[in-house]
Amino acid sequence: MEVINNLTKAFASQENPSSPLHEFQSDNWKTFAGLGLPAIKHEEWKYTRIRNAYADNLVIATDAQLSAATLSAHQLPGTDHANRIVFLNGRYQAGLSSFQDDSASLVVKPLETAAGDEDAEFVNLHLGHSQKYHPDGINALNAAFAAGGVYIRVNKGKSLNQPVVIYHFTDSSNGYAFSQPRILVNAAEASAASIMETYVNIGGGESLTNEVIEICAAQDAVLHYVKIQNEGAKSSHSGTTHIRQLGKCLTHAVTLTLSGKLVRNNLNMVMEAEHGESHMYGLYLLNGDTLADNHTIVDNAMPHCFSNELYKGILDEQSTGVFNGKIFVRKDAQKTNAYQSNKNILLGDHASANTKPQLEIFADDVKCSHGCTIGKLDEDALFYLKARGISEQKAKALLLHAFAIDILDQIQHEAIREYADKLISERLSFDF
Amino acid sequence: MLKIENLQARIEEKEILKGINLEIKPGEIHAIMGPNGSGKSTLASVLAGREDYEVTGGSVDFLGKDLLEMSPEDRAKEGLFLAFQYPVEIPGVSTTNFIKTAVNEKRKYLGQEPLDAAQFLKTMKEKMKLVEIDQSLLSRSLNEGFSGGEKKRNEIFQMAMLEPKLAILDETDSGLDIDALRIVANGVNQLRSKDNAFLVVTHYQRLLDYIVPDFVHVLYKGRIVRSGTKELALELEEKGYDFIKAELEKETV
Structure with a gap:
């Protein structure tokens, strides 16, 4: 080569x-x-x-x-x-x-x-x-x-x-x-x-x-x-x-x-x-041929730690989202609280999402949860908005923005949060 | 205002509406009553344009237009309103922003200027009083974590904001205690005028103590089997739906 x-x-x-x-x-x-x-x-x-x-x-x-x-x-x-x-x-x-x-x-x-x-x-x-x-x-x-x-x-x-x-x-x-x-x-x-x-x-x-x-x-x-x-x-x-x-x-x-x-x-x-706290949030909003792959690892080596993880994906056209979330809880890491969630919305007929939670727990007194979803926009919510006179396109944008907002809200710096919101709103043609 | 002729609809392979005929004129309140599974909510959903149902026959004329040809959003903008039996919780969408968008989309459709922030706020304050809804509820995400009564009040509040020509209340009384029922009914009564109309879908007569209908229709197995005035509702309450069923069986024999 x-x-x-x-x-x-x-x-x-x-x-x-x-x-x-x-x-x-x-x-x-x-x-x-x-x-x-x-x-x-x-x-x-x-x-x-x-x-x-x-x-x-x-x-x-x-x-x-x-x-x-x-x-x-x-x-x-x-x-x-x-x-x-x-x-x-x-x-x-x-x-x-x-x-x-x-x-x-x-x-x-x-x-x-x-x-x-x-x-x-x-x-x-x-x-x-x-x-x-x-x-x-x-x-x-x-x-x-x-x-x-x-x-x-x-x-x-x-x-x-x-x-x-x-x-x-x-x-x-x-x-x-x-x-x-x-x-x-x-x-x-x-x-x-x-x-x-x-x-x-x-x-x-x-x-x-x-x-x-x-x-x-x-x-x-x-x-x-x-x-x-x-x-x-x-x-x-x-x-x-x-x-x-x-x-x-x-x-x-x-x-x-x-x-x-x-x-x-x-x-x-x-x-x-001991007593460490960590948060991991991610949003991937993809279109075209983009592939975005997020691999995360939380390694709990000591007791009483807390971690929370939420990754969300909106996949349009033929884009691909990959999420792999590993959580290790070592033998000594009792009383670990570790939460993980990955949610994906497929917009494009040729878009795909691959999600894999991977928990390896060696301690016996821990709380760990994980969950993942891959789906379309909620039809009931979409109908509810349309039944109020909001166009299909606008209703979709509203729901997608709502889906994304709890990740954006995690950005502490106000100007950056607004900037990120602007980028995402533009992409979703969301204007309020 | 609304003319339904021989309306038939099904969900998947199951026929639910088997030929509904109903005419509603401005200023009227119609109540549709009937036992569970008779097709009441289906009728409300079909009129609002829910796509799960397939209309297999008949026609619906709304203010001179073919309602069934319109998208749900256009029906709303033409002046049709459905108060949902189960309002949907939508986290991340602020109630106020949602209503503002809905109001302005409708105004745009009707060729009116959008309300600015001050006008919107003023209208909102007026209508809030009408349904005794609290500001704090409206600054939350749409219906998220609302109690049953709060959700129903929010429906009536949205109705008040959108000022529909025809409002369909789909079992708005279900799950309401007597105070909430009174508030909801009071809101409806205040919005009532000679130019608008209401279609109240309910299982029980009690809502009709507060919202007095001009006409009562009994829906059974996908057809309107009896129509009358408010006395029909009282008779149903007294004798129960079995009385209608028994009478119908007598007729068919």
Whole structure:
């Protein structure tokens, strides 16, 4: 495969033996070389032919420029005062990033720098932890290019005044562009932060993003995470959001997928301390040929933890939704409460949904529930609305918006919630 | 206003309406009574346009138009209203927004300007008094977690907002205690005028103590077998439906 040769060349050209990440990267390169790209016979990739996204014409670009005008054109509304982190083609751009919270609260630096300074211990301890849950080639491939990544620390006892919005730009003007962002977040004891990620394909060509973000939340931290995917039909994505609860804390994630070619999101909540609480919400609103695959893992290792998970899908035309929700309750994790639900509405005659709850429970005193539905819009509700003079199209939009709203309501940041609502309302032709 | 001639309808393979004839003029209140399974609710649903039922014969003229050719939403916009026996709970749809949309869709259809927020609020306040419905109920999701009585009151409230020409109340009294029944009936009576009409579908006579009908029809096995004035309802209440059944059997013998 030509793509492997190209990746090999790209890896060699960025190798830097004096980098503190060198060992991590070269170990992972070896892992990747051994594993290769996941094939569909791999159970975890049954519906998602990620290998197809790694086409021979994939370009691993490094030298691109992003103008301030392009950047501001894609800024999320209502985030003028947000902390902004910019990636271009998978590499952190310090010059384009800007911060509102002061450095006593928020520290952001290249991952490579963090790996060699006072944060080195943290980096060594936590970087690559997601691999335990995703021991596949693409996680390793991302790690092999980790030097372009970023390190984010929210200091002990600090609440950020503004969210951290991470923009991932991929410039596809010179061909099928490949980005591999890498992020490590250290949410220290009793800190509070909101982190959002969004993706932009500039240049009009095809793109592929292979991302890994690892977030560690310490005792009493409150961490909100939002991922908004609306990159367009030419962009594929595989991303892992790996959230580790190191102490009793609250972590909350919302994933919105509105467009894309092939989209795979892994979301992990690793609950390593007693009394942890985690929330995972997702909405995929798809049309065309988009495939969106959400794989989630809640790993309960300690007692008295609570997790709630709700993913909803609206699938139009010939789009495909995949949901796989794993919940592990380890032997010691007594009194775990874990809830999971996945609901799908099929609008298109050729749309499909594949849903699979997967609970592995080794403790005997737990409450776990799961449920999934795949169906059409409720005919009785539709008739009720029509019987009041509301047109079929408007009634459908109203019901679909109502279906989506409880996921949108989970976005804490008001401007972002309104923005997401606007995107979804436009797609559903919903106007009230 | 409404002229039903030889209306026949079925659901799947089961024939339910076997030739209904009924004419309703402006200003009239008609009651349709009958035992369970006689086709009362089917008639209400067919008139509102529920697609589960297949009309196999007959015609329905509503204000000079062929009702059966119209979509449910157009029937509503032409001035037909069905108060549901089982109002549907719709989480995530605010009651107020829903009613506002319905009112303005109808206005648009009739070539009227949409109500602005202030006008809408004013109308809403007036009509809320009419059915003694609380603001807090209307700021909630449509019918979600409403009690039986609250759902029925919400139906009458929607009716008041939409000002239909013909309102069909499908067993609006079922599940209502006497206070709720009085409130619902009071709402209907206040909305009554010489220009509109009501078709009250009910199993029991008690609602008709409050909403006094001009005509009472007894539906049995898919046909109207008796028509009369309000005294017929009292007779039915006294003697029960078996009396009608027995009489009918006598006739056929």
